[in-house]
Amino acid sequence: MTAVGAHPEALHAEGVHKSFGRLEVLRGIDLTMATHEVVCLIGASGSGKSTLLRCIDLLEPVSGGRIMVAGREITARGVDANQVRRGIGIVFQSFNLFPHMSVLRNVILAPRKVLGLSRQQAVEEADALLERFGLADKRLEYPDRLSGGQQQRVAIVRALAMRPELLLLDEVTSALDPELVADVLDVIRDLRTQGMTMLIATHEMGFARDIADRVCFLDAGQILEEGPPSAIFSSPKEPRTRQFLDRIIRAGRL
Amino acid sequence: MNGRRGSHLFGGVQDSAAKSVGVAALSTVVVFAVLGYLIVNTPGWTEFQQGFFDSGEFSRSLPSIGAAFLVNIKLFLLAEVFILVLALLLAVMRSLDGPVFLPFRIISVVYTDFFRGVPGILIVYVLGFGIPSLQIPGVTIDPFFWALVALILVYSAYVAEVYRAGIDSVHSSQNAAARSLGLSRAQALRYVVLPQAVRRVIPPLLNDFIGLQKDTALVSFLGVVEAFQRANIISAGDFNFTPYAATAVFFLIITVPMARFVDWLVARDRRRQMAGAGAR
Numbered sequence A: 001m002t003a004v005g006a007h008p009e010a011l012h013a014e015g016v017h018k019s020f021g022r023l024e025v026l027r028g029i030d031l032t033m034a035t036h037e038v039v040c041l042i043g044a045s046g047s048g049k050s051t052l053l054r055c056i057d058l059l060e061p062v063s064g065g066r067i068m069v070a071g072r073e074i075t076a077r078g079v080d081a082n083q084v085r086r087g088i089g090i091v092f093q094s095f096n097l098f099p100h101m102s103v104l105r106n107v108i109l110a111p112r113k114v115l116g117l118s119r120q121q122a123v124e125e126a127d128a129l130l131e132r133f134g135l136a137d138k139r140l141e142y143p144d145r146l147s148g149g150q151q152q153r154v155a156i157v158r159a160l161a162m163r164p165e166l167l168l169l170d171e172v173t174s175a176l177d178p179e180l181v182a183d184v185l186d187v188i189r190d191l192r193t194q195g196m197t198m199l200i201a202t203h204e205m206g207f208a209r210d211i212a213d214r215v216c217f218l219d220a221g222q223i224l225e226e227g228p229p230s231a232i233f234s235s236p237k238e239p240r241t242r243q244f245l246d247r248i249i250r251a252g253r254l
Numbered sequence B: 001m002n003g004r005r006g007s008h009l010f011g012g013v014q015d016s017a018a019k020s021v022g023v024a025a026l027s028t029v030v031v032f033a034v035l036g037y038l039i040v041n042t043p044g045w046t047e048f049q050q051g052f053f054d055s056g057e058f059s060r061s062l063p064s065i066g067a068a069f070l071v072n073i074k075l076f077l078l079a080e081v082f083i084l085v086l087a088l089l090l091a092v093m094r095s096l097d098g099p100v101f102l103p104f105r106i107i108s109v110v111y112t113d114f115f116r117g118v119p120g121i122l123i124v125y126v127l128g129f130g131i132p133s134l135q136i137p138g139v140t141i142d143p144f145f146w147a148l149v150a151l152i153l154v155y156s157a158y159v160a161e162v163y164r165a166g167i168d169s170v171h172s173s174q175n176a177a178a179r180s181l182g183l184s185r186a187q188a189l190r191y192v193v194l195p196q197a198v199r200r201v202i203p204p205l206l207n208d209f210i211g212l213q214k215d216t217a218l219v220s221f222l223g224v225v226e227a228f229q230r231a232n233i234i235s236a237g238d239f240n241f242t243p244y245a246a247t248a249v250f251f252l253i254i255t256v257p258m259a260r261f262v263d264w265l266v267a268r269d270r271r272r273q274m275a276g277a278g279a280r
């Protein structure tokens, strides 16, 4: 990989379609992200947010369309998916830490086996990240001894240890108790300050308004409306967006 | 955590542990005494005892059966090593998805279906008598060797299914997490999926090995002199079945501790799971 942020376009998706059998989940997604940009994906449950993120990380093959990351088409034939995934980090709603490994081994596994770092170097970098996110004293714990918020921060550290150019976050706070959400959101704010390019699927509208450069409203597999958070949240143009936001407000989440 | 889930082996009497131990002991003694009394007073007991539990015959046959039992143990230990490897290979082959790997999946499925579907004794016969009868130059006719191969082939099919259950029990999100970090399919399998899968299937794996330990007696049909075959020989000479009782004792010495060990592992895992759930 060349220097981080070498290409002005971190992500460019063009007419992305994805079907599971006869169920068409993504129906022509067009999305372009500049390097260092933070984009939030909002939309009802089942609208396809997770699927889009999984397609970008090549965890699901697309059924149609193209995805370019840093100017390179990753959906082309013959592309080495393992190599693509190295440059993209993804953090899941359910953490998915490896339960049979300590926090430290969770973090250094991929840098050692994929990037080929020496153990010493991988540990040094992991410790620096763990320290930065307030996890230094947990480095030798196993995941089942951590709180949800700590587990999620470890998952973020694990993704960051691969020095990704693009970070995908899939509802990283929705499995957490309310009092743990703030810690994780602080981590993401911190990453934004560092200039990390992030695509974030979230139900936390307050957070989206706060952190996003741009918000995309996903509805039935299409981006129905997008714009700066101030525009989307205060004067949505599409009736569907308005409906969605009204429901969220009634549920007390904005 | 709510409430204790200790085992109520002693009937859950709350007021005193000593009392419940006493009750358990008394009830055990009474039940076995009654059973013993009934059996000893059956009309044929005396002949039965002489035929199957003759103490003189028992102690006479014990040493030579013990020596022959070493053959069973050797078979068991050798077979075990190869089974663990071959079965893992079969299970991994079956877990590969994607059209490219269809032939591997087919081989694995056909293999396990065949060797689980055919009686083990048949495989022992076919290999033990069939292959030597072909008289292929350079191929051994040693019955011990072919018996070993037969046990490996048959038990690998069972153990492969155990492994497969373990692999399937590791949620696909673990694999996705590993792949998303850039690990290859093989690396994800090796570092993330298999370690978790194997840990979970150790108890059923050991159960299969208890079966294997017993089935080492099948090789007696090829004339390999192991414990059961030795008992056959002594029994035929002395017109007494007691050597079989002596053989049973040797098998039990190995299999019963294994069974208790499995119980202990299962109980320990359950405790850990509860402790893990409590830590959240």
Ligand SMILES: Nc1ncnc2c1ncn2[C@@H]1O[C@H](COP(=O)(O)OP(=O)(O)OP(=O)(O)O)[C@@H](O)[C@H]1O
Binding pocket: A020, A023, A025, A043, A044, A045, A046, A047, A048, A049, A050, A051, A052, A171
């Ligand atoms: N592997 C799969 N196989 C079949 N259908 C799937 C699969 N993954 C997702 N779907 C379907 O795709 C649709 C979109 O799912 P997706 O998880 O992308 O929604 P989402 O917007 O992330 O929802 P949520 O807010 O609840 O996380 C759903 O109807 C879901 O049932």
Ligand SMILES: [Mg+2]
Binding pocket: A049, A050, A051, A170, A171
């Ligand atoms: Mg989702």
